[in-house]
Amino acid sequence: MTTAVVVFPGSNCEHDVVYALESVGGSAELVWHRETDLSAFDSVVLPGGFAHGDYLRTGAIARFSPVMDEVARLAADGHPVLGICNGFQILCEAGLLPGVLLQNRDLTFICRPVHLRVESTASILTRSATVGEVLEIPLNSYEGNYTADDETLAASADQIMLRYCASDGTVADAHNPNGSSDHIAAIANRAGNVAGIMPHPERAIEDLLGSSDGRILLESFVASVGAVHA
Amino acid sequence: MTEPTKVTVVVRRRPSIADPQGATVTRALRDLGYTVDGVRIDKIITLTVDGAGDVTQQVTEMCERLLANPVMEDYEIRIGS
Amino acid sequence: MTEPTKVTVVVRRRPSIADPQGATVTRALRDLGYTVDGVRIDKIITLTVDGAGDVTQQVTEMCERLLANPVMEDYEIRIGS
Amino acid sequence: MPETAPLHRALGMTDEEFEDVCDILGRPPSNAELAMYSVMWSEHCSYKSSRAHLGRFPTEAPWVVVGPGENAGVVDLGDGWLAALRIESHNHPSFVEPYQGAATGVGGILRDVFTMGARPIALWDQIRFGSLDEPRNRYLFSGVVAGIAGYGNAVGVPTVGGEVVFEECYSGNPLVNVMCLGILRRDQLVLGTAGRPGSVAVLLGASTGRDGIGGASVLASASFDEESGAKRPSVQVGDPFEEKKLIEACLELYQHGLVVGVQDLGAAGLSCATSEPAARAGMGMDVDLDRVHVREAAMTAPELLMSESQERMMAFVDPAKVDAVLAVAAKWEVDASVVGEVKAGGTLTVRHDGKVVAEIPAASLSENAPVYHRPSGEPFWLEDLWTNTLEYLQSPDVGAALLQMLDDPSIGDPSWAYEQYDHMLFLNTVVGPGHDGSLLRIKGTSKGLAVSTDGNGRHCYLDPRRGGARLVFEAALNVAMTGARPLAVVDNLNFGNPEKSEVMWQLIETIEGISEACESLDIPVIGGNVSLYNETDGQDIYPTPVVGLLGMADPIPESPPRLDRATAGMEVWMLGPRHSRNLAGSAFEKVVKGHVGGRPDAPDATMARAVMELATTLAADDLAPAMHDISDGGFAVALAEICIASGIGATVAFTSWIGLFAENPHRFVAAVRPEDADRVAALADDAGVSVSRLGTFGGEALVLDNQGPEATSISVADLADTWRNAIRRRMHVS
Numbered sequence A: 001m002t003t004a005v006v007v008f009p010g011s012n013c014e015h016d017v018v019y020a021l022e023s024v025g026g027s028a029e030l031v032w033h034r035e036t037d038l039s040a041f042d043s044v045v046l047p048g049g050f051a052h053g054d055y056l057r058t059g060a061i062a063r064f065s066p067v068m069d070e071v072a073r074l075a076a077d078g079h080p081v082l083g084i085c086n087g088f089q090i091l092c093e094a095g096l097l098p099g100v101l102l103q104n105r106d107l108t109f110i111c112r113p114v115h116l117r118v119e120s121t122a123s124i125l126t127r128s129a130t131v132g133e134v135l136e137i138p139l140n141s142y143e144g145n146y147t148a149d150d151e152t153l154a155a156s157a158d159q160i161m162l163r164y165c166a167s168d169g170t171v172a173d174a175h176n177p178n179g180s181s182d183h184i185a186a187i188a189n190r191a192g193n194v195a196g197i198m199p200h201p202e203r204a205i206e207d208l209l210g211s212s213d214g215r216i217l218l219e220s221f222v223a224s225v226g227a228v229h230a
Numbered sequence B, C: 001m002t003e004p005t006k007v008t009v010v011v012r013r014r015p016s017i018a019d020p021q022g023a024t025v026t027r028a029l030r031d032l033g034y035t036v037d038g039v040r041i042d043k044i045i046t047l048t049v050d051g052a053g054d055v056t057q058q059v060t061e062m063c064e065r066l067l068a069n070p071v072m073e074d075y076e077i078r079i080g081s
Numbered sequence D: 001m002p003e004t005a006p007l008h009r010a011l012g013m014t015d016e017e018f019e020d021v022c023d024i025l026g027r028p029p030s031n032a033e034l035a036m037y038s039v040m041w042s043e044h045c046s047y048k049s050s051r052a053h054l055g056r057f058p059t060e061a062p063w064v065v066v067g068p069g070e071n072a073g074v075v076d077l078g079d080g081w082l083a084a085l086r087i088e089s090h091n092h093p094s095f096v097e098p099y100q101g102a103a104t105g106v107g108g109i110l111r112d113v114f115t116m117g118a119r120p121i122a123l124w125d126q127i128r129f130g131s132l133d134e135p136r137n138r139y140l141f142s143g144v145v146a147g148i149a150g151y152g153n154a155v156g157v158p159t160v161g162g163e164v165v166f167e168e169c170y171s172g173n174p175l176v177n178v179m180c181l182g183i184l185r186r187d188q189l190v191l192g193t194a195g196r197p198g199s200v201a202v203l204l205g206a207s208t209g210r211d212g213i214g215g216a217s218v219l220a221s222a223s224f225d226e227e228s229g230a231k232r233p234s235v236q237v238g239d240p241f242e243e244k245k246l247i248e249a250c251l252e253l254y255q256h257g258l259v260v261g262v263q264d265l266g267a268a269g270l271s272c273a274t275s276e277p278a279a280r281a282g283m284g285m286d287v288d289l290d291r292v293h294v295r296e297a298a299m300t301a302p303e304l305l306m307s308e309s310q311e312r313m314m315a316f317v318d319p320a321k322v323d324a325v326l327a328v329a330a331k332w333e334v335d336a337s338v339v340g341e342v343k344a345g346g347t348l349t350v351r352h353d354g355k356v357v358a359e360i361p362a363a364s365l366s367e368n369a370p371v372y373h374r375p376s377g378e379p380f381w382l383e384d385l386w387t388n389t390l391e392y393l394q395s396p397d398v399g400a401a402l403l404q405m406l407d408d409p410s411i412g413d414p415s416w417a418y419e420q421y422d423h424m425l426f427l428n429t430v431v432g433p434g435h436d437g438s439l440l441r442i443k444g445t446s447k448g449l450a451v452s453t454d455g456n457g458r459h460c461y462l463d464p465r466r467g468g469a470r471l472v473f474e475a476a477l478n479v480a481m482t483g484a485r486p487l488a489v490v491d492n493l494n495f496g497n498p499e500k501s502e503v504m505w506q507l508i509e510t511i512e513g514i515s516e517a518c519e520s521l522d523i524p525v526i527g528g529n530v531s532l533y534n535e536t537d538g539q540d541i542y543p544t545p546v547v548g549l550l551g552m553a554d555p556i557p558e559s560p561p562r563l564d565r566a567t568a569g570m571e572v573w574m575l576g577p578r579h580s581r582n583l584a585g586s587a588f589e590k591v592v593k594g595h596v597g598g599r600p601d602a603p604d605a606t607m608a609r610a611v612m613e614l615a616t617t618l619a620a621d622d623l624a625p626a627m628h629d630i631s632d633g634g635f636a637v638a639l640a641e642i643c644i645a646s647g648i649g650a651t652v653a654f655t656s657w658i659g660l661f662a663e664n665p666h667r668f669v670a671a672v673r674p675e676d677a678d679r680v681a682a683l684a685d686d687a688g689v690s691v692s693r694l695g696t697f698g699g700e701a702l703v704l705d706n707q708g709p710e711a712t713s714i715s716v717a718d719l720a721d722t723w724r725n726a727i728r729r730r731m732h733v734s
């Protein structure tokens, strides 16, 4: 079946995501944010960008887009739902993932490759990866600073899928680009079918462009399509 | 049909949640030689609500749904300018 | 050595200057079914000023130099919380 | 006193210009008409001081589809693909408000490109400031970079290259130039024409407010009190979100063939967007200002006509297609209003509150604009400058000098800036920031587009003609080093006050130099921009032309050269003229000796072409995994930058220390695999380019050895640390 890639006004990574999903064997279609019926799809990606200009709070306005009821339904039914960068922010605002994303610690936009350590394979984003494996994937955000209070962090410890790290896998403040709590770069819901990732796996699918490490994550997603995680 | 009402909403990030912007501005002000502390930068939203119904209740709803993020922010509503 | 003083500064973009954020939020609130108008989102800065000297004058200086952008914003200082 | 001063002067119009308007109309203009002429005849819109000289540029080539004059130049890439390119400056607004000034500069250049029917795929920024030791300059620098990032990233167009330079002369007058590249299919090309009588003018995008019309205040009915001043902001705020929707809406309009022509609204807003397309089509137009969607109430006709509100486009539409156009706008949540109708006969008629407020020949606003032949003359101080050279009685500490140059923010790592820019969106960036030319692939084709933007105010100050020409050759070499061949040039001429004869001379000489270089390489100039009056307290900036050069590699190299591809065992080669001894205008003299004087060498067009073609071959056949042109800082800095990027040392022999730092043109450093050495040597020989095999990559230090006291060795770690922090430490980050 086909993955719906939602286009909000202000999204800008939608074409890249379709291209990347197809390059790992998936099939994807763009869907406008006013769509109210996703019954033709069994998985969805909220791509990166600046939905509604990121005005007020990133993701705050987008979560009210008509399509979001269907996204919530797919999530509840255990279908794969992935938010990348701005999509991650939207899933948090919509309450489908814990926590929020705040401005980067240094208050500057960051666009550069970062290293990520796979912490768990219990999600549609990491199931084909190996725990401990280190991936090099571009980060591209101003509000990439994952933040949650201590209870939330404690409660969702085993939902952390990726952490920022050094090239050798060391996790430490020095290798945390944006100040994220617990160095979190990607997190999933309990069931593992809803995941949010701040860096852009779709930007790391060809060596010509610098790295192919993102493929394993997108392959995980594509492999999860069809399977229902309840 | 009621009169348009001016409303002010102050949206504050919970003290428990880091405020990188406030921290940066504190540093900057100290660099400029001021002895300041605990700078926080929050949002003040002004709008006019028109139409029938209880304004306070309407604005509370707007805050709960859109203007504030309950996970990290508190809000405070002032009716009338 | 004076007491630390709590200060509140409201920094507002001049009404004549475009405010895309306010316009976007107005549209969003209307989509949610509220009859609102002229939403503007500005900054409210709170800080404590410690140390000697005329606080109002110090804070005015901070606004001119750092907290506000004189070419497009106006500010309003309130001393004491 | 404004009340008594003639309105036209208050609007910056000379008495002569005012007389011309009266002659054209056969009567004195109305306020609305005066407003239109004043903005359209401004230096910014009419190029009245430079136009007489811009004709010098060579603009013809078989592959040129659209040359200078339209919103952007367009070239043919083959297989039905076209590329649109344009560069624009936003110097003065960025000085007033760096974030918004730079942001709206990006918005403006994007509109110039998607007006042509192209999807913007990349941006480049050329930014210049005074010393970072001054807080004001740090504020301007960080504000401009944040503004470019804030707008470019949000609108969704990657910024893949540029240049950051710091020189005292830009302290009171930073330069912010941005360039945009777009691609399109041939059948989607759209021009800024109003089309046939009956075509309807549809205004798309942001609502119109009193933006950028300070001058119009004297025309407004309102009194001259405080509050009316506040009503007319000079700072404009960009809205990348609106622009993003506008881009998508316009591209959909083109795709469905719904428009006859399109014109963006920039400076001179509605005045320009109505009169120019009408003039291009030999038509007139009826415009109804009451139908313009506005942000503020009670705007006067002059205000509506002069407003520079951002993110607006004018589409000219066949009446039968208006509903379809409005539907597309609605889908993308873009406001649209029908504001006019095209008429035969060439008269532009503007109505407001139901009354006719302007009735003028549409063409007169552009075609009758004044053209000035301002006096020009060689600066009296030039001879002194040329003879003001340094005599070197003893050689410097080579290692210390190198480190000092790597610590110079103009040479050091610019990633503090470009890591704030999304430079990867669209998955096309094969070679991005951090190298010489940028290389972008066009998905679904074998083609790659290469771009380099270059400027060098110091060289142009010392010799504008040589300096201007050398920029073209440097850009062409940078592009060649990605495996591409040059196609077209756009230029941005940043100069001082044209009312000074020496500034006019600099402008004319620069145009001559750029033109000669382009002619010698058969590269057409397809567009550009002129920014004059860049001065503070009567002090002009260095004459600072910026050249943007577009090339194409087909097929795109599978592994193009990169600064980070040198590995142990590869040989260090210098290709190009030997025995370079001229330090005039070099980073060495500026940074190490605090001296700017002498006369840079003239370029050599024949050698330029030979070196360029050699570089293209080496890149295309992967015969030089790492290449770097020799520009700022000379051979030593170029080699150091390769060592830093590749994380490897090198040991090279040198004869004269001056040769390490000279910036003579047409030279590049290459890392060559031993097994390819003979082939590279043979290719160079055929091309008539001399090679110097100077040493080998390897180890952890850069060793420069002349068997004498100047010999030095510096660990790559130290080189990297110094280079990496040149800007960061001054911006107080690590």
Ligand SMILES: Nc1ncnc2c1ncn2[C@@H]1O[C@H](COP(=O)(O)OP(=O)(O)O)[C@@H](O)[C@H]1O
Binding pocket: D124, D125, D126, D127, D159, D160, D161, D162, D163, D164, D410, D411, D414, D417, D418, D432, D433, D434, D435, D436, D437, D631, D632
């Ligand atoms: N303002 C900028 N924005 C984006 N990239 C930049 C900027 N300034 C420099 N760069 C990139 O950094 C690299 C080095 O810049 P520069 O020192 O100007 O190169 P060169 O010395 O070869 O002219 C180039 O690839 C350039 O594109």
Ligand SMILES: [Mg+2]
Binding pocket: D436, D437, D478, D629, D631
């Ligand atoms: Mg270069």
